[in-house]
Amino acid sequence: MKKILSVLLALTMVLALAACGGSSAPAATQAPAAPAATEAAAPAATEAAAPAEDSKIVVGFAQVGHESDWRTANTKNYQDVFSAENGYDLVFVDCDNDNAVQIEAVRTSIQQGVDYIILAPIQSAGWESVLQEAKDAGIPVIVADRQVDADPSMYDAFLGTDTSVEGKLAGDWLAEYLNGAEANILVIEGSVGSSAAIGRTNGFNAVAAEHPEWTILDSQSGDFTQTGGQEVMESFIKSYNGKFNVVVCQNDNEAYGAMDAMDAAGITYGVDGDVIIISYDATHDGLKYTLEGKINCNVECNPIQAAYVEKIIQQMEAGEEFATYTLVEDQAFVAPGIESAYATTMTQEVLDGRAY
């Protein structure tokens, strides 16, 4: 008995180790040109950058990682835009959500003498010294996607999304859709303190404040998870049974949970139902529900940002003036049958054409 047991235990440990060993492989394949901040890998990247022809613009890109479908789509977009055919040599580094790796990656880019550095910072703090080094080396830095806690004079341009704009977009769409009708709104927030939750809440509330006929009945956090959305919605249904007609979920997962809870309580929602559902993220599954008419409006956080960066770089190359602060436009998608000035109406083609 004991022997069998020990063999089993040994096997589980071996399996666990084997699985752990496997983990580094996908990260490496996703970032073929990544110096990964280790000394061993760094020379390889230098070699890759060195033979670049003079006509090509060398761009170093320190990406956050590959933590979500959104990020993967974002990366692919950069790789497509900054391709060799377009006259670029992209030195791409997947920093795998490790701040130290990212700082090292930017330093490596500076040493290699790339023409431009694109930085999608993992953390907002701690960039002053590295940015100063880039400045001293005369390499322009474009901060993308997330902000850095540094004086704007330390970098050349910022470009990204603003979650409060997403909240406002959702609010504007609702105002247009309701057209003056009364709204009793329940909000399932994201994780307390997260920038997305704060921005989306503030943006939406700003619109709600302009509409006296709107009442926000309650607002609770569902932690950006499906279970959270389900539990909060179950409670909302009991507290405000029959008194609400709008549910705002701050991401798609929460919306799935809220829909399950309403299904169980026999409440109808979506285009043909009693309750209007607004969701954020516009993931593939979320848009599928939008296409089916279950989610009325789905606001996306746009990952397609590379074209904006390329424009800035082109303007810098030509010595023209360029925008130092760009907000990438977010879109909203509405269920078939709804026409809106603020949003695209979902069709199968729109869904199939999505990058992620």
Add this chain to the structure above:
Amino acid sequence: MNNLKALTKKQLFLPIFSMILVMLVNVLFDIADGNNAFDFFSVSMKGGVLYGRIVDILNRGSEVAILALGMTLVVSCSAGTDISVGSVMSLAGGVCCVIIAGFGVTSVSTAAELAHPIWMGIACGIGAAILAGIFNGFLVAYMKIQPMVATLILWSAARALALLICNNMIVYVRMDEFKVFGSFLGPIPTPILIAAVCIAVLALVLKFTALGTYIQSVGINKRSSRIAGFNSAQIILMCYTICGLFAGIAGIVNTSRIYSADTNNIGLTMEMDAILAVALGGNSLGGGKFNLAGSIIGAYTIQAITTTLLARGVSTAQAPVFKAVIIILIVVIQAPPVKAYFKRRSAAKAAAKEAV
């Protein structure tokens, strides 16, 4: 009067008293709001299923109640806690969904797409959890490693392993046969039934075998139990294995609720709730004697607090503070010095009465 006194001396009196107190808070608020005083306790049928706050508490509290069963045994026999149960839940859910859907697949919704039958996925998921329990038990019982340190390994590794197995994605199994474990069986939420079966089986085993006595004697004094002829190590190993089994069952329930393996979030921080449940039930975390019913009541008390805070619309940012205050009160009421103080006071009162 004498009956009341006898009642207050029962070990379960305080845990039950605390739970009722938490729920009675709702009566006060309902009266203040002008609602029916017993709104919180009303249970009705809606859409063919049971509907009400009490149903929510029993339903949402199932996972913690199931975890608390195993945790009680672990605490009793080894005077330590198994902090890996939350991660093991995630592992069980991940293994289950990946076996059903196949590796690398993110969503299945028809029987034809399934890589393996659903029962096999569930069996493998629970099997993985049992192996995790054996691993923990082996480290504690045979390697004599402190329980918290031993289970710390899987606390971090099991969730990481689950993420690897799921290829960093949320794997959906959109099949009614799978959803049933987290939704409804007839009019009753299935998690309630599963928790009831787990409780009944363990209670019967403890009642009709000497297992409970063995576990307690090992917890009180490991060496003297061994000298008395018990195989202490084997009993500890068994307790951790049972704890793993229950973590697996809880993981499957939680996974089935959202019909997906959201390995980042399944069972997150639930180990703390399970430990708290054991403590709220009046059990000593120092091991030895235990009271299973107390732990179960503790588990539902925690859920009653959560549900009450949601029902009262306490803002999510403040909720943890309220929760902490309530828990401090419950724990202090049950603390030995407080109990002793009340005992002394009633004795003094009785003495004063006699003197008159």
